Amino acid sequence: MRVARVQAWLGERVPIAPLIEALRHKRVPQHRYSVWYYFGGITLFLFVVQVVTGGLLLLYYRPSAGEAYESVQFLMTRVQFGWLVRSIHAWSANLMVASAFGHLFSVLFLHGYRRPREVTWVSGAFLLFLVLAFGFTGYLLPWNQLSFFATSVGTDMAGTIPWIGHFIVRFLRGGDTVTGATLTRLFGVHVAILPAIATALVCLHLFLVQQHGMSVPPSIEEESRRSERPVATVPFFPDFALRDLFAWTVALAVLAALAAFYPWELGLKADPFAAAPAGIRPEWYFLWEFQTLKYVPASAFGINGELLVVGALGIGAALLLALPFLVPDRPSTRRALAWIAAAALAYMILLTALALRGSGGPIP
């Protein structure tokens, strides 16, 4: 009696009953590619892990060139479980990039970007860029040698853009070179600006996913049409939700194992007047761009080589964003797109592997 009255009181003031009702009737398609549906959920789970561990790190971190490295060192050596929190944040960031890419390519190969999900795709592509921006800005924050030079190289690339390049470099660095001003700037971007944008975009993305439901791949649609049997589905709650929970548990287990057995290292403190250490390279998800830069000559067709790479990346990003509007929904174009995506994926994997082997540098 009491409970019913509290429910009625709450229901009047927080009217979520229609939402619960919708979730109760929501069903998720079940077919041989269903396993790829979990990558979005895993990415979301890792995003939540990042928000929680990032908030914890903020309690001890000090964003200045004089104190950043020491505060991380203090966190890792003196604060109980500080090493674990930092290690989880770093590993989860890497896993999140990996699962976001897995999500992107699975949606691409299963053609989930088609009408009416174009806006879902665009918001997702923006979120992927945000994830990479999170990775780039967060990398500098411990203020160690590796991150210092990686940030120096990464921001320098923007300088090749004609006319506005110099302005962008200064804008990113908060000055002409990477200094404490850069650290403060990237810190603000990493903990305030990017999270605000990402949270809004995640909400939009999730809302659209809930509204449109999961996309069924064209091949499965075709099979169902031919056999005149509707695509099999399972209820979202509890069936799919429990499977999602299982996927999250697996992600948590992998994350905890990596964080505990391979704790993230801190390295040496950044010294702007020391030479860049040998074997310096960016995070693995920027390696293929890094390797591409090594192969492109200083100038080609009368254009600066770096500018060619930066330009190609920019065009690639624009094409990725606009993809649903560029690809007509016909079997032939879908097949062509799948081949292009496979080629892009193969290129990224090949160049990452080459970079990991350490080849491509000029040897005197």
Add this chain to the structure above:
Amino acid sequence: MSAITGTAPASGEPERRTFLNWLLGSWATGVAASIFYPILRYLIPPDIPEAATRSVDAGKASTLLPNSGRVVAFGSAPAIVVRTATGDYRAFSAVCTHLQCTVQYRPDLQHIWCACHNGHYDLSGRNIAGPPPRPLEQYDVNLRDDEIVVSKRA
């Protein structure tokens, strides 16, 4: 428990469901505990051992005029050195015993005053007016040439 011992009851389903729910519940508790225990420990600030300060240099005596005061660092807390109108040197902890604001010397009143809640202390550190419940801790003052040296009383 019959699911383990194998003595199947007449209605096996509810028993098995209870067992599975129990299993799921203990798993969830385990996961929650292994997440929240480290977080709780992490939130507790680590102890930073501080060297106990016994005595500090409180600047030149020649720059501290009669009927004035100066707040100096005494370890991690402030101390106040006062030169009375008659030229005597006094030193106290500058932490108000009411709510830990830092006190100051009022030349117009010729005693120590706390701005936060209008607390008054006389030149022996006694709380004479306002909310402070206890006197200020008094320190020893010695002059080494022109240097004022403030030290804790043994």
